[in-house]
Amino acid sequence: MTSDIDAKVRRMMADMPGAFNAANAEGVNATILYHLTGDGGSAWLSSISTAGCTVEEVTLTGDANEDPDATLTINMDAQDYVDMMAGRLDAMQAFMMGKIKVQGDIMLATRLMTFFR
Numbered sequence: 001m002t003s004d005i006d007a008k009v010r011r012m013m014a015d016m017p018g019a020f021n022a023a024n025a026e027g028v029n030a031t032i033l034y035h036l037t038g039d040g041g042s043a044w045l046s047s048i049s050t051a052g053c054t055v056e057e058v059t060l061t062g063d064a065n066e067d068p069d070a071t072l073t074i075n076m077d078a079q080d081y082v083d084m085m086a087g088r089l090d091a092m093q094a095f096m097m098g099k100i101k102v103q104g105d106i107m108l109a110t111r112l113m114t115f116f117r
Helices: 004-019 078-085 091-096 106-115
Strands: 029-037 042-049 052-058 072-077 100-104
Touching: 004 042, 004 052, 004 078, 029 078, 029 106, 072 078, 072 106, 078 091, 091 100, 100 106
Parallel strands: 029 072
Antiparallel strands: 029 042, 042 052, 072 100
């Protein structure tokens, strides 16, 4: 049975390529691993470049917190991800409160939201 949070995460991930604004990602060629935990938890790999954005669900093995090939790994609770994407949780505040943990290209993390409408 799919939880409400899981359904929202899946919808948001499916909508990500359509919301992508390639003009704002000029010069970017990155792979982002979203590791979402808790109720509705899942893992998603997103590739971003000026050519476009793709997203696919992945199964993590080994160290579930990091993909060695990812430019950026974002670890957070699935509910917090939904709240952040809906504008109910400020990404910078969530980071400062430890609700978001990032590994890899921190500068990319600060620009990530600007790549989407």
